[in-house]
Amino acid sequence: MAPMSNADYLTRIKYADAYEALREAKKASGLTYKELAEKVGVSKMWLASVFDGQQYVPEEYAEKIAAALSVPVEKLAFLTEHPYKGNTDPILYRLHEVIDTYGPAIKAIIHEEGGNAIMSAIDFGLDVDVVTDAEGNHRVKITMDGKLLPYAKKGKYPW
The missing domain is CATH 3.30.1160.10 (Cyanate lyase, C-terminal domain)
Structure with missing residues (x-):
């Protein structure tokens, strides 16, 4: 296992449950990133990086993602914070x-x-x-x- 990075401390651990719920909501919707991106009006690449905690999401897009995934917008409020970017993979x-x-x-x-x-x-x-x-x-x-x-x-x- 890779050593814990600053990103783990600052973002992923802080919102680990919220990101997992977001990924579960996408899975339950049956939508691909491309299909979801079309509904939200963004690129599939940007949207996929949102699900990994790598993007700041303006409130209006958080609302669109929530609507497309049929989840309360309050559950996606964490996306509107600026993330610490970085990863190891x-x-x-x-x-x-x-x-x-x-x-x-x-x-x-x-x-x-x-x-x-x-x-x-x-x-x-x-x-x-x-x-x-x-x-x-x-x-x-x-x-x-x-x-x-x-x-x-x-x-x-x-x-």
């Missing part, structure tokens, strides 16, 4: 490995094709699909779409 390790391996190349391409800029993680879209390739292998397809943000040129250069 083999899939997440691999995602870190991908960024560690390809991050410098991604950075080089962004600078080569986009100039002196970075990718926004605020004005950002994310999707994941499991697809089947021509050989019949299942593959994970992750799409990240962040706004290109040129560095500001304020003050005396180099600042």
Whole structure:
């Protein structure tokens, strides 16, 4: 078992029962994340991360989730608190490995094709699909779409 992280102390233990009840309500509804996301009007990726305690949920979306799952909105009030983000999981390790391996190349391409800029993680879209390739292998397809943000040129250069 992985050592307890700050996230365990600050979020998951504090709301462990509430998150379990939320997951049980989703299971009882028979809805997939995609179907629930369509009812709520959000992306399936964002919604799935809500169920893992990784997202702040504005009150109006907490109300929509409650309605879609037929649970009292008061039971989802915990979702409207800003969570401590982070986790440890083999899939997440691999995602870190991908960024560690390809991050410098991604950075080089962004600078080569986009100039002196970075990718926004605020004005950002994310999707994941499991697809089947021509050989019949299942593959994970992750799409990240962040706004290109040129560095500001304020003050005396180099600042």
